[in-house]
Amino acid sequence: MSNHNGNGAPDNSWHVLSVLVENHFGVLARISAMFAARSFNIDSLTVGPTHDPTCSRMTVTVRGESRIVDQIRRQLEKFVEVIRVEDLTEAGPFVARELVLVKVSITQDSVTELVDLVNSFQPQIVDMTLESVTLQVVATPERVDEFLALLESHGLREVARTGAVALMRGAWGLHQAALAE
Amino acid sequence: MSIATTESRTPPGASTHPLAGQQMMGAEMVVQVLADLGVDTIFGYSGGAILPTYDAIFRYNAKLADDDAKRINLIVPANEQGAGFMAAGYSRASGRVGVFLVTSGPGATNCVTPIRDCTADSIPVVLICGQVPRAAMGTDAFQEAPVFNIMSACAKHTFLVTKPEELEATIRSAFDIATSGRPGPVVIDLPKDVQNWVGTFQGEGLLEFRGFEKRRAQLEATRLTDEAAAEFFAMLAASQRPLLYCGGGIINADAAGALSEFARAFRIPVVTTLMGIGSMDTTDDLALHMLGMHGTAFANYAVEDCDFLIAAGSRFDDRVAGKVSEFAPNARNIAHLDIDAAEIGKVKNVSWSFVGDAKVGLSDLTAYGRRTGFAKDFSKWVEHIKALKRNHPLDYNRESPLIQPQEVIALLSRITKGEAIVTTGVGQHQMWAAQYFDFVNPRQWLTSGSMGTMGFGLPAAIGAKLACPDKTVICVDGDGSIRMNIGELETATTNGVAVKVLLLNNQGDGMVRQWQRLMFKERFSGTDKTMHMKDFVKAAEADGYGFAERVADRARLQETLERFVSYDGPAFLEVRIDPDAMVFPMVGPGAGYKEMMLGPYIKPREARDEKMGEVKADLF
Numbered sequence: 146m147s148n149h150n151g152n153g154a155p156d157n158s159w160h161v162l163s164v165l166v167e168n169h170f171g172v173l174a175r176i177s178a179m180f181a182a183r184s185f186n187i188d189s190l191t192v193g194p195t196h197d198p199t200c201s202r203m204t205v206t207v208r209g210e211s212r213i214v215d216q217i218r219r220q221l222e223k224f225v226e227v228i229r230v231e232d233l234t235e236a237g238p239f240v241a242r243e244l245v246l247v248k249v250s251i252t253q254d255s256v257t258e259l260v261d262l263v264n265s266f267q268p269q270i271v272d273m274t275l276e277s278v279t280l281q282v283v284a285t286p287e288r289v290d291e292f293l294a295l296l297e298s299h300g301l302r303e304v305a306r307t308g309a310v311a312l313m314r315g316a317w318g319l320h321q322a323a324l325a326e
Numbered sequence: 327m328s329i330a331t332t333e334s335r336t337p338p339g340a341s342t343h344p345l346a347g348q349q350m351m352g353a354e355m356v357v358q359v360l361a362d363l364g365v366d367t368i369f370g371y372s373g374g375a376i377l378p379t380y381d382a383i384f385r386y387n388a389k390l391a392d393d394d395a396k397r398i399n400l401i402v403p404a405n406e407q408g409a410g411f412m413a414a415g416y417s418r419a420s421g422r423v424g425v426f427l428v429t430s431g432p433g434a435t436n437c438v439t440p441i442r443d444c445t446a447d448s449i450p451v452v453l454i455c456g457q458v459p460r461a462a463m464g465t466d467a468f469q470e471a472p473v474f475n476i477m478s479a480c481a482k483h484t485f486l487v488t489k490p491e492e493l494e495a496t497i498r499s500a501f502d503i504a505t506s507g508r509p510g511p512v513v514i515d516l517p518k519d520v521q522n523w524v525g526t527f528q529g530e531g532l533l534e535f536r537g538f539e540k541r542r543a544q545l546e547a548t549r550l551t552d553e554a555a556a557e558f559f560a561m562l563a564a565s566q567r568p569l570l571y572c573g574g575g576i577i578n579a580d581a582a583g584a585l586s587e588f589a590r591a592f593r594i595p596v597v598t599t600l601m602g603i604g605s606m607d608t609t610d611d612l613a614l615h616m617l618g619m620h621g622t623a624f625a626n627y628a629v630e631d632c633d634f635l636i637a638a639g640s641r642f643d644d645r646v647a648g649k650v651s652e653f654a655p656n657a658r659n660i661a662h663l664d665i666d667a668a669e670i671g672k673v674k675n676v677s678w679s680f681v682g683d684a685k686v687g688l689s690d691l692t693a694y695g696r697r698t699g700f701a702k703d704f705s706k707w708v709e710h711i712k713a714l715k716r717n718h719p720l721d722y723n724r725e726s727p728l729i730q731p732q733e734v735i736a737l738l739s740r741i742t743k744g745e746a747i748v749t750t751g752v753g754q755h756q757m758w759a760a761q762y763f764d765f766v767n768p769r770q771w772l773t774s775g776s777m778g779t780m781g782f783g784l785p786a787a788i789g790a791k792l793a794c795p796d797k798t799v800i801c802v803d804g805d806g807s808i809r810m811n812i813g814e815l816e817t818a819t820t821n822g823v824a825v826k827v828l829l830l831n832n833q834g835d836g837m838v839r840q841w842q843r844l845m846f847k848e849r850f851s852g853t854d855k856t857m858h859m860k861d862f863v864k865a866a867e868a869d870g871y872g873f874a875e876r877v878a879d880r881a882r883l884q885e886t887l888e889r890f891v892s893y894d895g896p897a898f899l900e901v902r903i904d905p906d907a908m909v910f911p912m913v914g915p916g917a918g919y920k921e922m923m924l925g926p927y928i929k930p931r932e933a934r935d936e937k938m939g940e941v942k943a944d945l946f
């Protein structure tokens with residue numbers, strides 16, 4: 146956001162907002178347009194259906210001062226279709242995961258080297274040709290960043306990331322909390 | 327993204343509506359629901375994709391006697407933008423929801439400006455746009471525009487009616503959303519085949535929005551806690567120089583009474599924003615009129631001097647705050663009351679806040695202060711304020727042979743005794759009207775504040791006069807602004823709407839020229855209209871104005887204004903004003919109040935060099 150008064154040192158901590166929305170036409174379009182219109186620099190935005198056909202869940206990851214993240218949350222709460230917004234980074238321990246597919250160029254000699262290199266990310270080989278291999282990794286967004294950084298000098302060709310999805314740890318859940326009361 | 331079923335809140339069959347259970351066309355349902363909601367006037371322009379609904383209005387009225395109060399008055403503008411501003415003027419003047427109805431494509435896109443204007447100033451209106459039939463959507467059909475996308479970016483909320491069974495609930499929900507919390511415009515994109523669909527009328531029910539309803543219920547139930555009130559009064563007790571800074575939120579919340587009571591109970595002076603004018607009787611001792619870029623010197627000095635700023639229904643807009651870090655530099659505490667949680671801390675960090683209805687917040691504060699016997703004496707501060715008002719009043723060139731715009735407004739204010747509804751265009755004339763008019767009550771001052779939309783004044787005046795037929799409604803317009811919607815001159819006479827149009831003609835875009843004078847070395851690029859040919863008086867005569875005059879002679883000014891105001895019917899008066907008159911005070915864009923320019927006629931507070939030099943031109 147451009148119009149803050151910039152008190153204090155910039156804090157770029159990572160926030161994960163979980164947003165439960167009414168499963169209506171155009172909600173995603175509207176919300177992503179709001180991020181653009183207000184110059185909120187979000188890292189990722191994902192949306193998908195839930196077990197409840199009336200709700201979708203969006204996960205927004207953003208780096209920024211907590212007052213800006215707070216502003217994002219309040220702007221989200223102005224949408225009629227937004228049922229509940231939770232900043233998981235503030236609500237308690239949570240898990241965040243992202244899936245990435247990467248296509249890497251290989252030669253016959255380099256395959257084993259590659260597999261050794263990325264072994265700690267537990268990649269799955271989902272496609273392979275004589276010249277290329279496509280790996281799938283599921284990890285936290287930071288780990289995905291590290292994975293990609295590692296491959297950069299090893300023939301990285303194509304990347305497709307899903308953006309993070311996240312849930313609170315423990316029994317508590319946003320959906321239940323929002324709709325129970 | 328899938329399209330889900332939204333259940334109506336009320337089960338079918340439970341309705342007590344006399345027409346419940348009847349078969350109706352979608353278009354008839356629209357009109358019936360609007361009538362049920364008390365809509366007496368619709369502003370709009372027909373066309374292919376909205377024809378069924380226009381036809382339904384015709385048929386609805388045809389069933390009623392000519393004088394039946396239930397008739398829906400249809401006002402057709404020259405341009406859909408006019409319809410939007412008429413609906414906005416209607417709403418601003420009355421507090422009711424303004425309704426406009428247009429066709430698809432160009433009809434809808436012509437409404438983008440008024441919709442954005444209503445969002446920016448928090449005005450509740452509902453726009454219904456025809457849309458091509460559902461099956462044709464997305465095919466680049468004739469007069470198709472992506473209204474849902476366009477309007478979603480501009481409106482408080484936008485509906486696209488994809489399920490005919492949800493149509494009537496959608497209309498009701500649109501009104502509900504427009505008026506709840508921070509008010510705003512709601513757009514309904516209504517495909518033609520949904521208007522032609524026939525189904526069973528339910529007569530009640532709203533769409534279900536779980537989070538929205540919960541948040542709204544919480545907001546409406548919010549009272550000020552005793553702890554919060556105690557904290558507030560501790561800050562007030564620690565303060566020597568408290569100041570209320572009130573905005574349009576006070577008007578929207580109908581909190582003007584609560585504000586005056588609070589201010590008077592504890593003797594706290596009040597400055598208002600452009601949008602907040604009228605939230606306190608401007609002639610009250612405690613009222614300091616407008617602050618900000620073109621605020622009065624005494625209001626801005628008070629902001630500089632205060633040690634406790636109480637913002638109510640205002641939002642530290644850049645035209646008010648200027649350089650945010652230097653705004654109210656001596657305020658040790660800032661309190662903020664607003665209905666919109668997103669406004670708290672958005673621009674300026676505050677020490678205390680109340681998110682809720684301004685009327686509730688202010689009345690709870692008053693009650694708590696009275697109950698606890700709060701009686702701190704601010705009389706020294708109030709004396710200081712009075713001295714500021716006395717020593718640094720607004721002033722202008724009183725020697726010039728040319729008519730000064732400020733004197734026109736001051737005269738008009740005196741003639742109408744502060745009781746007229748005033749609308750404006752955007753520019754210098756708007757600021758002079760804001761500065762020199764007195765307003766006894768809220769909802770008398772209708773101006774495009776946040777968007778600053780030229781062309782607002784004339785249609786807004788028509789809407790206001792239709793909402794408040796017993797009030798004198800004056801549009802103070804500029805020669806540039808009035809041109810934007812000049813077609814609406816005729817709309818007033820066609821419909822017998824007795825607006826008074828006062829044109830302050832300075833032969834150009836005065837406000838822009840003022841900036842060019844201050845920041846662009848008098849390079850008047852694109853703003854000089856001395857070569858323009860238009861004879862405004864003839865234009866008004868051509869449109870049927872029984873009173874259409876021009877005055878350029880200072881000696882005739884008062885007499886002409888009096889006849890203009892007392893004329894029975896639509897009246898047009900062009901006043902040729904000094905083209906070089908400037909608006910002062912002026913706090914340049916992005917500047918602090920310390921750099922306020924007072925011009926040659928307002929007395930500065932300390933003897934210091936009033937520089938009129940170049941202001942930074944890269945600011946907006």
Ligand SMILES: Cc1ncc(C[n+]2csc(CCOP(=O)(O)OP(=O)(O)O)c2C)c(N)n1
Pocket residue numbers: 751752753754755756778779780781803804805806807808830832834835836837838
């Ligand atoms: C629709 C629109 N276009 C452009 C502007 C920029 N603008 C602000 S004031 C102004 C000049 C207005 O001229 P006029 O209506 O004659 O008012 P004056 O300042 O001369 O009193 C302009 C062009 C605007 N506010 N709105």
Ligand SMILES: [Mg+2]
Pocket residue numbers: 753804805806830831832833834835836
């Ligand atoms: Mg002008």
